[in-house]
Amino acid sequence: MHLDAFELHQPATVEEALAIASAHPGRFDFLAGGTDLLPNYKMHLNLRPQLISLDRVQELRAFRPEQGWIGSMVRLRELESSPTLRERHTALAQAASEVATPLVRASGTVGGNLLVETRCFFFNQSQPWREALGFCLKADGDRCHVVPQKERCYATFSGDLAPALMVLGARVEVAGSSGRRRLPVAELYDPKGDGIRRTLLAPGEVLVGVEVPKGDGRERSNYAKLRVRPSFDFPELGVAAALTMKDGRVERLEIALGGLEARPRLMRKETEPLVGERLTEERVRTLSEEVRRSVRPVHNTYLAPDYRRKMTGVFVRRALLALRPST
Ligand SMILES: Cc1cc2nc3c(=O)[nH]c(=O)nc-3n(C[C@H](O)[C@H](O)[C@H](O)COP(=O)(O)OP(=O)(O)OC[C@H]3O[C@@H](n4cnc5c(N)ncnc54)[C@H](O)[C@@H]3O)c2cc1C
Ligand code: SF4
Numbered sequence: 001m002h003l004d005a006f007e008l009h010q011p012a013t014v015e016e017a018l019a020i021a022s023a024h025p026g027r028f029d030f031l032a033g034g035t036d037l038l039p040n041y042k043m044h045l046n047l048r049p050q051l052i053s054l055d056r057v058q059e060l061r062a063f064r065p066e067q068g069w070i071g072s073m074v075r076l077r078e079l080e081s082s083p084t085l086r087e088r089h090t091a092l093a094q095a096a097s098e099v100a101t102p103l104v105r106a107s108g109t110v111g112g113n114l115l116v117e118t119r120c121f122f123f124n125q126s127q128p129w130r131e132a133l134g135f136c137l138k139a140d141g142d143r144c145h146v147v148p149q150k151e152r153c154y155a156t157f158s159g160d161l162a163p164a165l166m167v168l169g170a171r172v173e174v175a176g177s178s179g180r181r182r183l184p185v186a187e188l189y190d191p192k193g194d195g196i197r198r199t200l201l202a203p204g205e206v207l208v209g210v211e212v213p214k215g216d217g218r219e220r221s222n223y224a225k226l227r228v229r230p231s232f233d234f235p236e237l238g239v240a241a242a243l244t245m246k247d248g249r250v251e252r253l254e255i256a257l258g259g260l261e262a263r264p265r266l267m268r269k270e271t272e273p274l275v276g277e278r279l280t281e282e283r284v285r286t287l288s289e290e291v292r293r294s295v296r297p298v299h300n301t302y303l304a305p306d307y308r309r310k311m312t313g314v315f316v317r318r319a320l321l322a323l324r325p326s327t
Contacts, residue, residue: 001042001126009052014059014175014206017052021204022177024050030206031055032073033107035100036116044127045117045139060111060208065089071209072111076161080105089212091221091240095164098225101232111207114162114172114188118155118195118262119234120146120300138196146300154262154298155195162189162264163240163256164223170212176205185210186256189263198263219244219252220323226259226311228302235259236303237311241319243279250274255287255316260297260308267291279324288317 008031011017021028028050031037041047054060060073065084079085079096086093099105099113122130122145123138135141138153146154165185173182183200190200201207221242227233238258244251253271258264270290274283292313297305 003038003042004044004047006041006047006049006051009050010056011052011054012056012058014057014208017054017057017206018175018177018204020050020052021206025203028052028204032109032112033075034112035104035108036112040117040124043125045123054111054206060206062209065212066214068212068214069209070110070212072109072114072207074110074209076105076108076110076113077102079110079161088215088217088219089164089168089221091164091167091223091242092161092212094223095160095225095238095240098223098235099160100234110161110210113159114165114185114210115199115201115207116157116159118153118198119158120153120155120195121302122146122300123155146298153195154300156259156261156297156301157189157195157198157263158234158259158301159264160223160225160235160238160258163238163258164221165210165212166256166264166266167221167240167242167254168212168219169242169254170210172210173208174201174205175208176202180208182211186266191263193263195262215244218246222319222322224315224319226303226308226315234301236301237308237315238264239312239315239319241316241323243320243323245279245325248278249276250279253279255291255319257291257295257312259301260295260312265295267294270294279320281321284317284320284324287320288313291316 009020029048031051031053060071062071063074076096171182223240225235226237240256242254255267297308
């Protein structure tokens with residue numbers, strides 16, 4: 001595997017990055033830590049001839065966890081070692097600490113993690129391997145090997161941070177040619193999209209950073225991940241949960257899942273009915289079962305879909321029992 005030649009741009013501001021992007025429509029990628037993009041390039045997956053590195057854009061490196069601000073170029077290592085995040089936003093620090101290996105976390109960034117390419121057993125392969133099979137919809141081909149009768153891609157969203165940021169109620173700031181906007185992390189991912197068109201970002205938009213609500217210190221959260229090799233692998237399932245109680249009843253409860261479908265999902269429909277209720281063991285069991293029933297993994301990662309679905313229920317139950325105040 002080798003890296004083909006590309007032209008590297010190194011803008012110093014977000015505005016410069018946007019201008020370079022608009023000069024090369026459809027022919028560029030933004031480059032953050034490169035820990036996902038460059039291995040994919042080496043496998044000749046959707047190469048672009050222009051790379052716009054965000055490494056010199058100082059604005060994107062701002063890290064002010066006490067004020068709830070995390071720039072998109074902040075490294076995962078900084079998140080996992082932040083005492084403020086560990087204490088106030090445990091799910092986020094835990095999720096960061098579970099990405100890949102220490103070496104990858106030293107380069108991998110928050111923005112790159114939120115926009116990480118979706119994964120599939122038939123996609124994350126070398127060019128000769130894919131060619132032998134006739135390629136697929138997501139790169140160079142016109143059919144899907146996982147669900148052949150559909151013209152959709154079912155590649156799995158396998159970033160760890162998104163579910164954690166979703167349950168914490170975080171918002172991303174996005175910069176584009178028409179200005180800047182903020183939207184909830186949960187709304188960054190396209191509910192009508194698939195493994196190819198996965199976010200609602202317009203072409204050429206830059207992710208500037210993430211705003212995490214500071215809260216009043218009562219919220220508790222956690223993140224747990226199922227993977228084949230615990231020291232290395234992408235999630236086969238990621239479960240984030242956040243809980244705030246008041247007078248023994250649920251004030252706020254969020255659960256978000258990753259590693260199962262083409263986008264991470266906030267399970268608001270399932271959790272909302274519990275607001276104002278006591279979080280008994282029976283309710284936890286019922287909710288875990290509802291969440292388990294609603295997920296639809298397909299057979300394109302290492303572990304079987306049935307097993308991942310079953311473990312979804314187990315992980316949700318464990319997460320909530322761990323967050324629940326002991327009575
Ligand atoms: C061995 C190995 C194991 C891994 N395991 C995991 C894992 O367990 N969990 C996990 O979540 N990830 C894993 N990864 C993937 C990756 O390392 C992380 O997701 C990392 O956080 C990606 O960040 P990056 O800065 O390297 O992104 P890059 O590779 O630089 O970029 C990823 C994508 O995001 C886009 N992008 C990046 N920043 C911006 C921005 N600010 N604005 C607009 N677009 C942007 C890029 O154009 C590209 O499409 C693994 C990678 C390796 C090599
Ligand atoms: S789900 Fe289908 S189209 Fe998508 S990457 Fe896998 S084989 Fe390709």
